[in-house]
Amino acid sequence: MKITVIGAGAVGATAADNITRRELAEEVILLDIKEGVAEGKAQDIAQTAALLGFDTKITGVTNDYEKTAGSSVAVITSGIPRKPGMTREELIGTNANIVKSVAKNLLSYSPDIIILVVSNPMDTMTYLTLKATGLPKNRVIGMGGALDSSRFKYQISQHTGASPADLNAIVIGGHGDTTMIPLIKHATWNSLPVSQFLSASQQEKVIADTMVGGATLTKLIGTSAWYAPGAAIAAMVESIVRNQQKLFTASVYLDGEYEQNDITLGVPIIIGKNGVEKILTLKLDEEDKAKFSQSAEAVRSMNNVLTESNII
Numbered sequence: 001m002k003i004t005v006i007g008a009g010a011v012g013a014t015a016a017d018n019i020t021r022r023e024l025a026e027e028v029i030l031l032d033i034k035e036g037v038a039e040g041k042a043q044d045i046a047q048t049a050a051l052l053g054f055d056t057k058i059t060g061v062t063n064d065y066e067k068t069a070g071s072s073v074a075v076i077t078s079g080i081p082r083k084p085g086m087t088r089e090e091l092i093g094t095n096a097n098i099v100k101s102v103a104k105n106l107l108s109y110s111p112d113i114i115i116l117v118v119s120n121p122m123d124t125m126t127y128l129t130l131k132a133t134g135l136p137k138n139r140v141i142g143m144g145g146a147l148d149s150s151r152f153k154y155q156i157s158q159h160t161g162a163s164p165a166d167l168n169a170i171v172i173g174g175h176g177d178t179t180m181i182p183l184i185k186h187a188t189w190n191s192l193p194v195s196q197f198l199s200a201s202q203q204e205k206v207i208a209d210t211m212v213g214g215a216t217l218t219k220l221i222g223t224s225a226w227y228a229p230g231a232a233i234a235a236m237v238e239s240i241v242r243n244q245q246k247l248f249t250a251s252v253y254l255d256g257e258y259e260q261n262d263i264t265l266g267v268p269i270i271i272g273k274n275g276v277e278k279i280l281t282l283k284l285d286e287e288d289k290a291k292f293s294q295s296a297e298a299v300r301s302m303n304n305v306l307t308e309s310n311i312i
């Protein structure tokens, strides 16, 4: 089994490190366009093998897609991250063409590939990857909800003292500062409703802090976060390569589900060896239905930029 990570920057290298040390593949290829970056970071990761005890082989390459041939899974992290004060959506002008060319290059060497899209604006980059490659809709998955849901659990744990591992909480909708929807009404602490342990104002703060979780870290660090994104990517990759049939929220193509068509948006799915094994229908109340529809409209307007600029 071969897994390719495109982009050896903060997120890509962290994801490759997680994937390698957890032995999710026999071989990992880390590819970047910048000369030497992937080669250096791959060697650095390989030099942890004696200490961490893994046998996965990791190789860094500079823009050599031949080495990615036969990949079962690829993760696209190539493109620029936002700076403090920017929205993810502002990255589309630079990242769209990068993601389009990367996705097509991957497919030309790995016809059976499942692609995990990470680059931002992620929902639109996922839609672009699907359209540019013509892959079946179950084989293109956008990573955002897994990260946002983990941040949601972090925020709940900060207020309740709960172990994050004891929390069930999901975020649906777009992976945007104003488009994501943390579903607090559905959140539980080992089957107990979280709302029993949080006041109304605390619930509002948990939701608000989750929505800007990425921007908060970008303001502190000066660039995008990478540890939690890298871990979220590895968790989704593991569910694919080990056919774990785990539930994540992720950006996938909707063909009538949630009353949406021709869009990729964050919904609860089951991830296994076929990529998207199943889209789960969640009963949303009128308030959350309205939020989901608004989120879809915001993402659709970003997707329209792709057609207006003839990228797809």
Ligand SMILES: NC(=O)c1ccc[n+]([C@@H]2O[C@H](COP(=O)([O-])OP(=O)(O)OC[C@H]3O[C@@H](n4cnc5c(N)ncnc54)[C@H](O)[C@@H]3O)[C@@H](O)[C@H]2O)c1
Pocket (backbone or CB within 6 Å): 006, 007, 008, 009, 010, 011, 012, 031, 032, 033, 034, 037, 077, 078, 079, 080, 081, 082, 091, 095, 098, 102, 117, 118, 119, 120, 121, 122, 143, 144, 147, 175, 223, 224, 225, 226, 229
């Ligand atoms: N979906 C999510 O939850 C999530 C989380 C974190 C970051 N991101 C996004 O992921 C992307 C990467 O973030 P980062 O912090 O790793 O950025 P980074 O700048 O550290 O790394 C990006 C890497 O992509 C490389 N690159 C650029 N064009 C390329 C091409 N054509 N082919 C191959 N490599 C290319 C660059 O050389 C760089 O090394 C950004 O768009 C960021 O917004 C998304």
Ligand SMILES: O=C(O)C[C@H](O)C(=O)O
Pocket (backbone or CB within 6 Å): 081, 082, 088, 120, 147, 175, 213, 214, 215, 218, 224, 225, 229
């Ligand atoms: O917020 C960002 O700019 C990066 C990423 O989408 C994140 O949520 O960490």
